[in-house]
Amino acid sequence: MTTLLAIESSCDETSAAVVVDGRRLLSNVVASQAELHSESGGVVPEVAARQHVRALLPVVRRALNEAECSWDRIDAVAATAGPGLPGALVVGLNAARGIAYARGLPFIPTDHIEGHVCANWLGVEEPPLPALALVVSGGHTELLLMEDHGRFERIGGTRDDAAGEAFDKVARLLDLGYPGGPPISRLAATATERTLKLPRAWLRGSDDFSFSGLKTAVARLVSGEDGPVPPPAEVAWAFEESVVDVLSRKAARVAEREGVGALLVAGGVAANRRLREIVQERSPVPVFIPEPILCTDNAAMIGAAAWRHLDEAVPPESSLDIHPTVKRDPRALARAGRR
Known part of the structure; x- marks a missing residue:
């Protein structure tokens, strides 16, 4: 011991x-x-x-x-x-x-x-290897192929803003304070119409991510450049859906392609309730996510x-x-x- x-x-x-x-x-x-x-x-x-x-x-x-x-x-x-x-x-x-x-x-x-x-090894069940790790935080958004402990291959990552950084920047645009993830998620949960659509940067043919364009789209919305300003809750909901959609679909696609035994989600953004829910739904392999206190x-x-x-x-x-x-x-x- x-x-x-x-x-x-x-x-x-x-x-x-x-x-x-x-x-x-x-x-x-x-x-x-x-x-x-x-x-x-x-x-x-x-x-x-x-x-x-x-x-x-x-x-x-x-x-x-x-x-x-x-x-x-x-x-x-x-x-x-x-x-x-x-x-x-x-x-x-x-x-x-x-x-x-x-x-x-x-x-x-x-x-x-x-x-x-x-942090995924601090749970009750031990994840199988090899696994795909989706690390999503304020400073990092990475897809890592984990062959064994200490053996990683970077499959993809952000080309600009990390997902958590985008949450913080959009929270400032909506006057929600810092850190931005929890208040955006709480505000998004109060949205009623849920029809607003924001762009998704799929970067076809690549396993990379990009969130700077999404942030710019939100900035234009809340400034009124694109017409009447939607309710903040609708903006928060549309933003969160866009980020979660891209993260979950790309992670699921790579997990299936690489033939891994598990998808490990980690980092501060992994505490996001919507991301936890949608990744579980879309993943072709078992998903492991630490309890929220172990994500940050x-x-x-x-x-x-x-x-x-x-x-x-x-x-x-x-x-x-x-x-x-x-x-x-x-x-x-x-x-x-x-x-």
Whole structure:
């Protein structure tokens, strides 16, 4: 049995978790900065980094307390190495390395995207492999073929805005605040007519996504450029339907073509009720989606991913870098820091 302390600080959530054998969750504490960034309508990197500094150690203490776990029971420490905001990543990575060094524990720099995918292993049932992962968040919209843990092939991704980013931008257009996903979904549920149609970027012959045109279409609608302004609830409903339609159809098509055993949905947008419902309806293979609290950024998912790379742990004093962006196999990001 291996007990991991995991830390996540890639964006605007400060999180620590205690995870046993990559599947059993003893605690998962998340301190959100959403209210802090709501006035600016999005995450301010410098503000996020400073808040991580303030919140991290109290969050770690609380995670250990909730797990009823002493330091002596921790076998290794993991933290997100990227992708994410540079300043935010540095805070979590260095704090985790310091803890590992002080306790004489191995350290596992972990990839944020793989963490989202591995949140699906924190459930009751273990997903079969190979699988297709649809990772949908504020910073990423990716289709990844997962042959095994740590073995990913990028099949497709966004060419412009990530799906979660589009939710945030449209929420600002509708004066719904930040983050945009939950209020858009709530507003969409109140729509009554449900006849408004917004464009879908299918990008024929490609497994990629594009949401910038959809955002522009919403901007024209709410500004009155295209005629009378529809009720906000109808706009929210049409926008959500457009995003969900494209994500679910493309994921289902690729899952069938690649002959995978499961479709894994992950990332913050995976908490969206409508997406969860429609993906289940359209997928030709079994669908796995973490419970909503494990879809948004959290340390439990980092612990789940890190446990599968225990043999790649490094001494905490090793030379390690953060990797704010990734354009290749997600595991290569964390591996690149081990030198």
